[in-house]
Amino acid sequence: MKEFWIYTALRVGLFLGAFCIVFGVWFLVADSVNVVVVVIIAFFVSGAASYVVLERQRSAFAEKVERRASRITEKYEEMRAKEDED
Numbered sequence: 073m074k075e076f077w078i079y080t081a082l083r084v085g086l087f088l089g090a091f092c093i094v095f096g097v098w099f100l101v102a103d104s105v106n107v108v109v110v111v112i113i114a115f116f117v118s119g120a121a122s123y124v125v126l127e128r129q130r131s132a133f134a135e136k137v138e139r140r141a142s143r144i145t146e147k148y149e150e151m152r153a154k155e156d157e158d
Contacts, residue, residue: 075133090114
């Protein structure tokens, strides 16, 4: 689960960074800031950035999930084989 928490923390960090940048640029350009729109823009910017920047962490997380799923499937098949023998 370490990979999950690393990936999640990096995603949150990217979102917060994108939020601060968008908020700062908007504040410099305009007198008032619409926070809801800033959140939406930051969500899309951080999503696009995470697709490129966090590829390695996403792959590590997916690999861990795949290994765990294959172990569970193997154990399930073993249990079914034992059941069929009885």
